[in-house]
Amino acid sequence: MAEIKIEKKKPIWPWIVALLLIAAVVYYVFLRNDEAHSQTTIEVENAVPVDSTAN
Amino acid sequence: MENKDRNLYRLDELSDYKVASNYSDVRGWKIVDADNRTIGKVDNLWVNKDMQRVVYLDVNVDKALIEDGKREVHDTIANENGKEFMYRDGDSHLIIPIGSVTINKDTKIVQANSIGYDTFRKTGRFNQQHNFDRNYERSVLRSYYPDEETRTGYDSDDDAFYSRREFDNR
Numbered sequence: 001m002a003e004i005k006i007e008k009k010k011p012i013w014p015w016i017v018a019l020l021l022i023a024a025v026v027y028y029v030f031l032r033n034d035e036a037h038s039q040t041t042i043e044v045e046n047a048v049p050v051d052s053t054a055n
Numbered sequence: 056m057e058n059k060d061r062n063l064y065r066l067d068e069l070s071d072y073k074v075a076s077n078y079s080d081v082r083g084w085k086i087v088d089a090d091n092r093t094i095g096k097v098d099n100l101w102v103n104k105d106m107q108r109v110v111y112l113d114v115n116v117d118k119a120l121i122e123d124g125k126r127e128v129h130d131t132i133a134n135e136n137g138k139e140f141m142y143r144d145g146d147s148h149l150i151i152p153i154g155s156v157t158i159n160k161d162t163k164i165v166q167a168n169s170i171g172y173d174t175f176r177k178t179g180r181f182n183q184q185h186n187f188d189r190n191y192e193r194s195v196l197r198s199y200y201p202d203e204e205t206r207t208g209y210d211s212d213d214d215a216f217y218s219r220r221e222f223d224n225r
Contacts, residue, residue, distance in 0.1 A: 001168070001223065002158045004109040005075040006066065006102050 062214060065113070066100040074100070074109075079158050086114055086156070086165040092172045093117055097165060098183075101150065105214060110222050111150040112165065116180060121147060124176045146180040150187070150195055152221040170199050189216070196221065 066072065066082075074080040081097045088094055099113035157166045167175075178198040181187040189212055200221065 001154045002156050002165070003223075004078045004081070004100065004153060004158075006069075006072045006107055006109065007075040009071050009073050 062103050062105045063110070064102055064104055066102050066109070069102070069104070072102070072104075079160055081112065081158060081163075081165055084163045084165050086112065086151070086167065088167050088172045088175060089169050090171060091166070094120060094167065094172070094175050098148065103214060103217060106217065109153050110217050111152060112156065113183075114149050114151060116147050116149055116175075120172070120176055121180075124180075146182050148183050149175070149178055149180045150192070152196070152199075152219075154219075154221045154223045155199065174199060192216070 066074070080100075082100060084097050086094045086097055095114045095116040097112050098115040100109045101111035101113055102108065103110050151167060151170075155167055155170060157168055159166065179191065179194050181191060196219075
């Protein structure tokens with residue numbers, strides 16, 4: 001004797017919201033890292049070179 | 056009485072419902088009789104929304120069975136008053152109570168327990184475009200189980216009709 005039950009489908013939108021949030025967090029974290037790395041590179045380029053021959 | 060008055064829906068009409076996890080969605084599976092003769096394919100699932108389960112398999116009957124049935128009806132009309140099963144072209148579906156079948160997940164075949172090919176051939180069919188009513192349900196159960204008419208709920212127009220062994224997993 002068989003039985004087949006039915007159930008309500010789970011809504012998909014909470015998963016979409018969660019993915020978007022994760023994507024936003026990841027993007028924000030990487031963006032901040034990129035900005036910090038760029039700032040350090042600029043400071044090194046603008047630094048005055050030390051004159052090693054002066055007595 | 057409309058199908059919706061009886062809480063009866065085709066599963067594909069209920070966009071927010073699906074076959075529950077751990078249960079087989081047998082739509083598209085072959086269905087055979089008690090002797091493994093092909094009856095047709097499961098075309099749809101009729102569910103009772105309040106009971107949250109399937110009550111009937113909607114079977115698209117094999118052409119061979121329909122042709123065999125036509126020969127039977129012609130004989131019946133010629134010999135008796137065969138009004139109960141007057142077929143129209145396009146009447147190619149019949150229903151089977153869920154408790155009357157066994158599901159084989161390995162072979163993806165549904166088998167009707169104790170219902171033979173001849174019984175299916177003689178059972179009234181309906182047109183998928185027009186659906187069916189409670190009187191059709193009663194006539195089908197009479198055809199499958201001619202000795203079971205006196206069971207509780209048989210004359211009921213509400214969900215008590217499905218409180219029969221033929222709809223249960225026993």
